[in-house]
Amino acid sequence: MYPAAFEYHAPTSVKEALGLLGKHKDDAKLLAGGHSLIPMMKLRLAQPKHLIDLRKVPGLTGIKQDGNMLAIGAMTTHWEVESSALVKSKLAVLSEVAALIGDPAVRNRGTVGGSLAHADPAADYPAAVIALGAEMVCEGAKGRRTVKVDDWFKGLMATAVGEDEILVEVRVPVLPASTGAAYLKFPHPASRFAVVGVAAAVTLDSKGACSKASVGITGAGTKAVRAKGVEAGCNGKKLDAAAIEAAAQKAAEGVDVQADLQGSVEYKSHLCRVFAKRALTEAVKRAGG
Ligand SMILES: Cc1cc2nc3c(=O)[nH]c(=O)nc-3n(C[C@H](O)[C@H](O)[C@H](O)COP(=O)(O)OP(=O)(O)OC[C@H]3O[C@@H](n4cnc5c(N)ncnc54)[C@H](O)[C@@H]3O)c2cc1C
Numbered sequence: 001m002y003p004a005a006f007e008y009h010a011p012t013s014v015k016e017a018l019g020l021l022g023k024h025k026d027d028a029k030l031l032a033g034g035h036s037l038i039p040m041m042k043l044r045l046a047q048p049k050h051l052i053d054l055r056k057v058p059g060l061t062g063i064k065q066d067g068n069m070l071a072i073g074a075m076t077t078h079w080e081v082e083s084s085a086l087v088k089s090k091l092a093v094l095s096e097v098a099a100l101i102g103d104p105a106v107r108n109r110g111t112v113g114g115s116l117a118h119a120d121p122a123a124d125y126p127a128a129v130i131a132l133g134a135e136m137v138c139e140g141a142k143g144r145r146t147v148k149v150d151d152w153f154k155g156l157m158a159t160a161v162g163e164d165e166i167l168v169e170v171r172v173p174v175l176p177a178s179t180g181a182a183y184l185k186f187p188h189p190a191s192r193f194a195v196v197g198v199a200a201a202v203t204l205d206s207k208g209a210c211s212k213a214s215v216g217i218t219g220a221g222t223k224a225v226r227a228k229g230v231e232a233g234c235n236g237k238k239l240d241a242a243a244i245e246a247a248a249q250k251a252a253e254g255v256d257v258q259a260d261l262q263g264s265v266e267y268k269s270h271l272c273r274v275f276a277k278r279a280l281t282e283a284v285k286r287a288g289g
Contacts, residue, residue, distance in 0.1 A: 003041035009052045014059070014166060017052055018141055021164050024050040030166060031055075032075060032114035035106050060113070060168060063087060069135075069171045070094075074113025079104070081112060090174040093181040097128045097199070100185060102192050113167045116152070119159045119223060122193040126153060126224030128183050129172065130216025131199035137169040138162065146171070156222040179203040179212075180286025184279045185219070186271050188262065194219040195262045196271035198227070198251070200279040202239065204287045210234045213247075215276065220268050221256040229253035230276050239284045248277035 011017040021028055029048035031037060032055075040046040054060060060075035063084050070091055072081065081087055082098035101107055101115075101124055115125045116136060129149050136147045138161050147160045154160060161167050175181055185197030196219040203212040213234035215227040229250030237243045252269035259265045 001042040001044070003038070004044060004047040006041075006048055006051045009050060010056045011052060011054075012056050012058070014057055014139055014168065017054060017057055017166060018139070018164070020050065020052050021166070022141060024052075025163065028052055030117075032111040032117075033077065033109040035102075035110040036114065036118045036120060054166070065090065065174070066171070068174055070174060072112050072170045072172065074117075074167045074169060075111050076113075078102075078107035078110050078112070078115075082107060091132070091172060091181075093175075093183055093199070093201075094128060094132070094172060097124050097183045100124055100183070100187070100192065112170050116170060117159060117161055117167045119153055119157050120193070121156060121222050121224070122188070122195070122197075122219045123224075124183070124185065124194055124197055124218065127194070127197050127199040127216035127218035129170070130224055130226050131181065131183075131201045131214045132172050132175075133201075133214060134170055134172040136160070136167055137171060138165040139168045140165040144168070150226065153223040153225075158223075175201070176203060178205070178287055180283040180288070182279045182282035182286060184275050184282065186275060196220055196268055196275055198272065198275040198279040200230075200276070200283040202234065202280065202283040202287050202289070204239075204284070204289050207238075208289055209236060209238050210284075211236075213280070215251075215279070217251065217255060217272055217276070219262075220252065220272050221258050225255055227251050227255065227272075227276060230280070234280065239280065239289055241281075244277055244280045244284065248273050248280060251276035 233247030
């Protein structure tokens with residue numbers, strides 16, 4: 001399949017890219033790594049008349065520490081996240097998430113910002129950024145604003161980024177002391193997308209009980225969600241095998257699980273419980289529990 005005809009733009013600043021977005025509005029689409037948008041254009045599920053390529057815009061790549069946050073430029077590739085010494089030392093789970101995405105070709109072109117702006121319901125980062133409490137920085141003509149992750153995912157491939165905005169940075173807190181985090185998924189055998197994936201971050205208090213649990217689920221429904229039942233089931237408890245099992249049983253509660261080509265509602269709900277248990281068990285182990 002060939003995409004519908006479009007005009008290609010290669011701006012060299014965020015300001016220029018925003019000007020093009022403002023001028024062409026609904027007729028324009030931003031291009032990052034192209035690993036979601038180009039297939040959609042070839043299938044004619046997306047037919048932008050103007051394609052605004054962000055690859056020549058400086059300042060949108062790279063990973064740096066800013067206080068207790070890792071600031072990741074939106075155009076940073078999955079491979080850069082996977083291989084970054086800074087991410088490995090401060091937030092190893094994010095490097096592990098990136099390493100589970102697709103194959104080397106996808107990881108060398110696809111970007112963090114592209115994944116989080118596209119918000120594929122089976123993508124990996126969404127579960128992780130929910131569990132880790134990330135923030136998304138969007139830039140528009142009037143300046144920058146920061147969106148907390150709980151306000152980011154709005155629905156099927158819909159996020160809080162405005163049509164006249166660019167997601168420029170993803171800010172992820174480094175793990176606090178006595179905290180462990182893990183992401184585990186049941187991968188689709190062909191694409192490696194998550195049939196269901198669960199990320200968990202667990203903080204233990206001085207007595208070894210859970211003082212904070214944060215759990216994100218991807219793949220189950222139309223968007224990634226916070227597993228509030230699991231979190232409530234963990235908080236204040238000593239997370240031994242029985243407590244983890246009990247909390248994980250709540251993984252599909254309050255989640256609008258959808259049947260699709262990968263599985264029925266019952267099967268995907270089961271995967272939510274199984275992977276919540278596995279992710280929590282690993283997170284507690286990493287927290288020192
Ligand atoms: C074979 C294959 C296997 C894959 N497997 C996985 C997997 O296992 N797990 C997984 O999570 N993903 C997987 N992906 C998806 C991959 O991670 C993509 O890289 C990602 O979904 C989109 O990132 P991108 O940079 O390619 O964005 P693009 O395709 O360029 O853009 C995607 C969408 O986001 C918008 N956009 C991009 N950047 C910005 C921005 N900075 N601000 C605002 N809007 C923006 C675009 O306009 C477009 O609508 C796979 C893809 C392929 C082709």
